[in-house]
Amino acid sequence: MLLTTPAALAQVDTVRATTLPPAQLAEKLYNSGVAKFNQKSYRAALQDFDRALAAKPDFAKAYYNRAAVRYELKDFQPAVQDYDQAIKLDPTTFGFYFGRAQAREALKQSAEAEQDYGKAAELKPDYAPAWYYHGALRFEKADYQGAKADFDAAIKADPTYAYAWHDRGSTQRQLDNLPAAIQDYTQALKLQPELLPALLNRAATRRRAGDLKGALQDYNEYLTKKQDNALAYTNRGSTRYEQGDYKGAAEDFSRAVALDxxxxxxxxxxxxxxxxxxxxxxxxxxxxxxxxxxxxxxxxxxxxxxxxxxxxxxxxxxxxxxxxxxxxxxxxxxxxxxxxxxxx
Known part of the structure; x- marks a missing residue:
């Protein structure tokens, strides 16, 4: 009787890499950071972007996203520094300039922010927010013609941008183009009916244009929606005063002082x-x-x-x-x- 020896079973070794290549690791950490950012887990996201950049120091998007995290954490100066690095690595991406502009504006660096918004608009002319924020900074320094040109461009890029219509209306009012201002405020309200500042500003413009009846209608509508604004009561009171309704004016002024x-x-x-x-x-x-x-x-x-x-x-x-x-x-x-x- 022949005895057969059982065959030895060969064990196949499974080799698992304990570390990924640096570029692949950086991408993985980057994606994890983006997910955590979207969940508003900013501190955890910051750690992921730190590690991604440690693995790949020339990762422009990681600098950009770490800057966005720092902005949300109100660490504005470090955010600017990250945007600087992103732009150094890739000077052609409009979002890097737009983000740096937002951080610089938060730091009250208006001139630098204006320059960055301008660069973002130059790189991507159809990005309405770049024109809008550029115009807002021009408005603040009383460059109303420049601001109007920017708001024009924002509206051309996005005709549904209610805030651009509103702020162009305010610019038109500063330029004493009252009918055009009223039209812009009206369009802003069509696009966004709950944009109450547009209602208040249209009322003030109508009053200035001598349309007291229209102004009073706007103030009435505003005050049915918001009753805690002393200024609105004061302005409606002034409108009533100009109409000769002194009792109604006194009542509105009384509401104003009751609030403030x-x-x-x-x-x-x-x-x-x-x-x-x-x-x-x-x-x-x-x-x-x-x-x-x-x-x-x-x-x-x-x-x-x-x-x-x-x-x-x-x-x-x-x-x-x-x-x-x-x-x-x-x-x-x-x-x-x-x-x-x-x-x-």
Whole structure:
């Protein structure tokens, strides 16, 4: 009987690499960082981008995305430094300049940010936000013609960009193109009905253009949606005042001071409304309140002078009118002269 020896079983060794090639590792860490960024896990994303750049120091996209993480963490100067590196490695990608512009703007480096937005727009003319932010910086430095050209370009690139229509409207208003401003605000509201600043600004523009009825409609619509804005009540009150609705004006000014007791302008405006309503004691009290908040408020001295004149406080009225003139309202001297105020 022949005995057969069992064949030995060969074991196949499985070799697993414990490290990836640097470029492949960097790409893997980069993708992990992007995923964590999208989940708003910024600190974890930052660690991944750090490791990706350690593996591949010339990885432009990793610098760009690490900069974006640092921006979200409000580490603006390190973000700028990362954008610098990205641009050094790849000076033709518009997003690198746009991102650096945002970080520089956060650092109040307006001139540098404007330059970067301009470069981003040059590299990608159909990217509306680059034109928009470039225009916003020009608007802030009162370069209204330049700002308008930028907002024109933003709207050409993206006709649905409501903010560009809105800000072009504000630029048109600064250029005294009131009908064009109203049209732009209207278009912004068509595109984004809840863009309430457009409603408020259209109201102010209509009022300035003499369309008090249209302005009042806009203020009414705004205040049905937002009741915590003292300025809106004050402006509607001023519109009502100009329409001769002094009672309605006083009510709006009252709402304004209820929201903001330190709003000297609203106190003085209510004083003016009370003067028209012949409620001179309240007018004097409101003007005095305004002066307590702003002792250099010439118009409040003028109004208090009128109230005191009607309250038969002649000497005090004369003092108020002279003070108004001293602060730049020459009409105060005229009132003093017409009321027979003697020289001090």
């Amino acid at each position: 007791a330190g709003y000297a302008f609203a106190w003085n405006n209510r004083a003016a409304a009370y003067l028209k309503l012949e409620d001179y004691k309240r007018a004097e009290a409101d003007a005095t309140k305004a002066l307590g908040l702003n002792p250099q408020y010439a118009e409040a001295y003028l109004n208090r002078g009128h109230a005191r004149e009607m309250l038969r406080l002649s000497d005090a009225a004369c003092q108020d009118w002279r003070k108004a003139a001293e602060l730049g309202l020459e009409i105060g001297n005229a009132h003093a002269a017409n009321s027979g105020c003697g020289a001090e």
